[in-house]
Amino acid sequence: MKARLLLEDGTLFEGQAFGSERESAGEVVFQTGMTGYQEVLSDPSYCGQLVTMTYPLIGNYGINRDDFEAIRPWIHGFIVRKHELAPSNWRSSMSLDALLKQHEIPGISGIDTRMLTRILRQHGTMKGLLTTSSQSLASLQEQLHAISPLSNPAALVSTPQPYRSPGAKERIVVVDFGCKSGIIRELITRGCDVTVVPHDTTADQIRRFNPDGILLSNGPGDPKDVAYVLPVIRELLGEIPMFGICLGHQLFALACGADCSKLTFGHRGSNHPVKHLETGRCLITSQNHSYAVVDASVAATDLTITHINNNDGTIEGLQHNYYPAFSVQFHPEASPGPYDSNALFDQFLDVIHRFQQTHTLNNSQDKGVERLYAEK
Numbered sequence: 522m523k524a525r526l527l528l529e530d531g532t533l534f535e536g537q538a539f540g541s542e543r544e545s546a547g548e549v550v551f552q553t554g555m556t557g558y559q560e561v562l563s564d565p566s567y568c569g570q571l572v573t574m575t576y577p578l579i580g581n582y583g584i585n586r587d588d589f590e591a592i593r594p595w596i597h598g599f600i601v602r603k604h605e606l607a608p609s610n611w612r613s614s615m616s617l618d619a620l621l622k623q624h625e626i627p628g629i630s631g632i633d634t635r636m637l638t639r640i641l642r643q644h645g646t647m648k649g650l651l652t653t654s655s656q657s658l659a660s661l662q663e664q665l666h667a668i669s670p671l672s673n674p675a676a677l678v679s680t681p682q683p684y685r686s687p688g689a690k691e692r693i694v695v696v697d698f699g700c701k702s703g704i705i706r707e708l709i710t711r712g713c714d715v716t717v718v719p720h721d722t723t724a725d726q727i728r729r730f731n732p733d734g735i736l737l738s739n740g741p742g743d744p745k746d747v748a749y750v751l752p753v754i755r756e757l758l759g760e761i762p763m764f765g766i767c768l769g770h771q772l773f774a775l776a777c778g779a780d781c782s783k784l785t786f787g788h789r790g791s792n793h794p795v796k797h798l799e800t801g802r803c804l805i806t807s808q809n810h811s812y813a814v815v816d817a818s819v820a821a822t823d824l825t826i827t828h829i830n831n832n833d834g835t836i837e838g839l840q841h842n843y844y845p846a847f848s849v850q851f852h853p854e855a856s857p858g859p860y861d862s863n864a865l866f867d868q869f870l871d872v873i874h875r876f877q878q879t880h881t882l883n884n885s886q887d888k889g890v891e892r893l894y895a896e897k
């Protein structure tokens with residue numbers, strides 16, 4: 522069946538429908554990963570977006586049981602050059618087409634994804650409408666014009682109830698704004714006792730879990746949509762060590778007085794170079810974000826920039842000058858990869874241990890030992 526993708530600027534692409542034949546709208550974005558389409562489809566941070574893959578052949582190794590980043594895919598539509606109906610991989614249990622049908626997500630294939638990506642790079646990401654209807658272009662344009670973006674997608678994809686994965690080591694509360702499973706997997710692998718809580722959990726509710734550390738997760742949408750979390754972060758900052766990833770990084774920055782703004786076309790892919798400023802080392806990272814912390818806004822805060830993007834110089838990592846708290850814009854859990862920055866989870870646990878030691882020393886009134894994290 523014929524499908525059409527209409528962009529806000531009037532550009533029309535014609536291709537073939539796959540997956541669901543339902544109509545869908547969203548922000549059209551591009552993803553530069555050569556593999557990992559299953560992780561992309563199921564990363565909750567893509568909720569509300571129509572994702573085009575720059576790699577031309579998608580679906581060739583099928584869909585497997587293990588690589589989902591969430592219990593269900595959240596993207597609003599999938600745009601590819603060519604999709605494979607006969608996947609080949611020992612782990613594959615269904616085709617991409619079957620998965621999209623199962624979750625009523627529409628796809629379009631057979632379009633010039635390189636041209637689409639160039640448009641998005643030049644003009645920035647924009648709204649799009651994916652449809653199999655034969656309506657006139659004018660009426661589709663009218664329809665697209667009337668569509669407004671989801672107002673707080675993080676609330677939609679967050680867990681409605683807390684849940685726990687018991688472990689023998691550090692107790693970590695993950696505040697779920699659309700957390701990728703990979704983040705939870707990294708904590709569990711390290712023996713942590715993980716409790717995942719909803720996006721609107723209060724500071725007192727978090728304290729009741731008696732956590733050793735708090736992880737602010739990734740998630741979809743504008744960080745300012747979840748501004749109600751900022752007082753919670755401020756209240757717990759310095760009291761419990763914190764690690765922010767992607768949306769969690771942006772929220773940490775906002776809570777500390779910095780600002781965030783939207784990039785023209787964002788960073789999405791598993792090949793984004795990031796410089797660690799202290800060592801000069803370059804990490805190849807997995808990324809998926811539209812917003813970034815505004816460079817000029819950091820100077821007036823108690824934050825230090827730890828990482829920058831090698832391509833465009835945007836901020837990729839922050840650390841608090843006084844409190845045990847840090848954050849990264851990229852994804853150290855990778856999923857699908859690469860794992861260059863995976864040690865950041867160990868760094869989080871180190872920060873927790875050092876904080877606990879300092880507190881024990883402070884409590885025992887040992888004045889001879891320098892405090893690692895000064896009270897402000």
Ligand SMILES: NC(=O)CC[C@H](N)C(=O)O
Pocket residue numbers: 566738739740741742743744766767768769809810811812813
């Ligand atoms: N992956 C994420 O957490 C994305 C953060 C935010 N929604 C952005 O697009 O910038």
